[in-house]
Amino acid sequence: MPVIETMPDARGHFGPYGGMFVPETLMSALEDLTAEYERAKGDAAFQKELAELLRDFAGRPTPLYFAERLTNELGGARVYLKREDLLHTGAHKINNALGQILLARRMGKKRIIAETGAGQHGVATATVAARFGCECIIYMGAVDMERQALNVARMRFLGAKVVTVTAGQATLKEAINEAMRDWVTNVRTTHYILGSALGSHPYPMMVRDFHRVIGVEARRQILEREERLPDVLIACVGGGSNAIGLFHPFLKDDDVRMIGVEAGGEGIRSGRHAARFQGGKLGVLQGTRTFVLTNDDGQIELTHSVSAGLDYAAIGPEHSYLRDSGRVEYDYATDNEALSAFRRLAEIEGIIPALETAHAIAQVMKTAPTLAHDDIIIANCSGRGDKDVSQAATHFGF
């Protein structure tokens, strides 16, 4: 096994990936953010306040749940679910939003902006902005606003202004473009709470660090429960924040396999999926160098996924590095596989997962039967499916 670097270099490179590809006007803001983050990391008062908010406001630690009926049905490995779906606001996103709002406050920035795809990050950001009395503007694609109407209403109740983005495909990529445009204009007063392990340094590292609590807890919980480490970790990968949060604390444990699951959409043909490692190329998108879905002219390819939160043309740079090194395997689940998993987990475990999460569950259904009865899988149940119920109901004709 090659040596795996667990920290990027000073400019945010994970091997050949990552870095800072931003307009000149943002460079000093990103440098300030990096410096403030480094100070906060070493500040016991910051860490204590964040830990208390994660516990009392967000609901950590989340349980590690043994999915007994799923395990029996699949007839292979013992399946555990890390229940990020039980967090306040319904997904892992709140871990990062809380960390970043504390940083914004340290930097004296009272205006908060964010992008959102499925709306989970927008809701998490609007929530922490309300909690800390900040102005909040969320950029969201028109297509996503339609498929995630519930989350749009939640953001508005939380006091956020939701700005409709109609450019291009009117999904996550365009929402990020608008948020970056806003940031360039208002950088002195504004902090941009980016929602995944994406974009320019320091975001991929910082967002990952705020989600490492997932893996740190899972590690302690499985050692208590089974007195050994898991054999396989599984998580869905949009930008890659819930996956890297679970994986990172296990990277040095050579015997722990890890599988990241991308969105296979309607199958791997151009424009109908969002699996960057199935035909993506090295490119630069929205601040970072990583695997990007592009066409033969180098233009960003159209993407598609049933799940708005996985529907993005680039993957977080650390995942590109971990894939190259062979440390993490990447596979994909199609829309239909995810929808079946969504329904099956609801029926046999009483847990309705987010459609994003359902991609990870689909992978569990493929992997568990190939393993021995005493093997252990931990899958990240990254979010709950309330937001997706009406979309799934339409699909299944309920």
Ligand SMILES: *Cc1c(COP(=O)(O)O)cnc(C)c1O
């Ligand atoms: C946003 C979201 C994802 C995808 O984002 P990552 O950064 O890849 O984790 C996955 N699951 C849920 C529930 C989400 O809300």
